Amino acid sequence: MKKKLIATTSEHFKSVFQHKPEAVFLSPGRINIIGEHLDYNDGFVLPAAINKYICFAVSVSETDECTLVAKDLNETYQFNWRDEIQPLDKMWVNYMLGVLHQLKERNFSLKGINIVFSSTIPMGAGLSSSAALECGFGYVLNKLFHLGLSREEIALIGQQAEHTFVGVKCGIMDQFASVFGKKNKVIKLDCTTLEHEYHAADFKNYSLLLIDSNVKHTHLTSGYNTRREEVEAGLAIIQRRFPSVKTFRDCIEEQLIELQEELGETLFKRCHFVVNEIRRVNEAVYALDRNNFEALGKLMFETHEGLSKEYAVSCEEVDFLVDFVKNEKQVIGSRMMGGGFGGCSINLVEKGSEEALFEKISQAYFEQFGIQLNRYKVKIAKGTSKVKKKIKN
Template identity: 70%
Template sequence: MKKKLIQHTSEHFEKLFHSQPQSIFLSPGRINIIGEHVDYNDGFVMPAAINKYICFAISKNENSECALIAKDLNEAYKFDMKDELKPVEKMWVNYILGVLSQLKDKYGLVQGFNIVFSSTIPMGAGLSSSAALECGIGYAMNTLFDLGLTKENIALIGQKSEHTFVGVNCGIMDQFASVFGKKNKVIKLDCNTLEHEYYKADFKKYSLLLLDSNVKHTHLTSGYNVRRQEVEAGLKIIQEHFPQVKTFRNCTENMVLELKEKLGDTVFRRCHFVVKEIQRVLDAAAALSQSDFKKLGELMSETHQGLSKEYEVSCEEIDFLVDAVQHEKTVLGSRMMGGGFGGCSINLVEKGTEETLIKTISERYADAFGIELKAYKVKISKGTTLYKDNHAAIQ
């Protein structure tokens, strides 16, 4: 799959520009094992890069003109690095321009280049193809033009691009995972300080299976903003009664339970989920340290119940996919992954049983909703990287 992606991208570059690309880069999508909706609540997250990639075939040129070719969309965009870079109508272009704008302003990048990119990251499945695009461009520019950026710089530039040129106020997790990923390792990340540590995630006789609901309900953004307001209101009430609480990280479940009536039903459930989820990430790190995959699976399933019933960011289709595997002996755990209201469920399953499971669940899902289920077997891979440096191709 990876070799085919690289081959197709390189061949397309040669066809358009009549020379081999100077360099090839791979930038991965990401999953989050556990730690959902706690990145903006002072919690920890546990992402990992996966073996689904955007491949970039790229060469410098001798002027300031740039050509961006999105092979999968069959679209192109041309511009001059000396002109003012600002958002345009083509949304995919903005992820790239947002990165280049910062590199131009801060690091004086004005040299031109040609890029062809193509992807195996499914769009709209919540696997962060946008972060892969931003970080891939940042990493490629840093390597080609010796800009001296750190991995952290590249992740933050990607995040800022999304805030300024795309208009999505995302956290840092996606970009961080895309750049910092390591093979068979998950990252326990503090989204505030960017302190992080790696945990071994060689699942041995288990594998990660994503079931894509193929739905995306429109209340993701509005639901997200409302949840933020609810937990912020809850935290204020908690702090009034327990002044020692600075953030949800040093708030205990007992404190939340004690204030159940004062918080009111909805805000209580939101805060209870957050406090429990922060603890679950710590428990998951301990379980991984001991290769206790049964415990990890249980924590994942608990997270889903919290997301569905307490935080209320799931939907009928995702709940169906999680419920459908709960009594399968081959499945250790299952939960909704990502912002919610659609997207994928992530499942920890016994190796070798995936195809049977996919067939069974696909049939039941089609019967229930008339929607075709998509499934992706994923492996935890390394982050954004230079795949091939072909100096012979420099004109």
């Protein structure tokens, strides 16, 4: 799949520009094992890059003109990099222009560039194709023009691009995981300080199966913003009573229970989820370090329960997917992944059982909702990188 992506992207570049690319780069999507909605709550997350990629075939142009070709969309955008850069009504272009704008703000001198990109990251499935596009483009420009940016700076530039040119106030996790990923390693990331450490994630007799509900409810942006407001309000109440609590990391369940009446039902549930999810991330790392995958799976189920019942960001369709596999002995863990209100469930399943399981759940899901499921079997892969092999054209 990776070799085919590299070959077809390179061939398309040659057919458009009449010469082979100078270089080819891969930028991966990501999963998050556990630690949902913690990136804006001073928590830890446990993401990893995966073997689904955006491939960039590139060369420096002899002029100041830039040509961006989205192969999968059959769309092209041309501009002069010296001109003032502003957001457009083409969303895929904005992810890239946002990165270029960040570099111009830092007074980097660039040249024109020709790029063809193509992807195996499914759109809208919560696998962060947007972060892969932003960070991949930033990485390409950094390498081609010897800008001297660190991986951390590239991730932060990608995040700022999304804030300014796309209008999504995302956390840092997606960009960080895409750039910093390592094969068979998850990243325990402190989203506040960006301190991080790698932990082995060779799942032995289990594999990661993503089941895509193929629904995306419109509550995502409004629900996301509302949750942020609710947890901020809850934390302010906690801090008034317990001044030593600077962030949710300092808060314990007993303090919440003491304040349950003052917080009220909704704020209590939201804060209760956050405090327990921070604990679960630390327990998940402990389980991974000991190859205790059953304990990890149990934590995944607990996270989903919290996301659904306390944080209220799941939906009927994804709840169905997780509830269904609870009774399947070959599945040891499952939960909603991503911002919520649709998207994928992430499942830890016995190797070799994936096809039969997917068939069984697909049939039940179609009978319930009349919607076809998609599935993606993923492996944990390395982060954004240049393809070293010689490009054959």
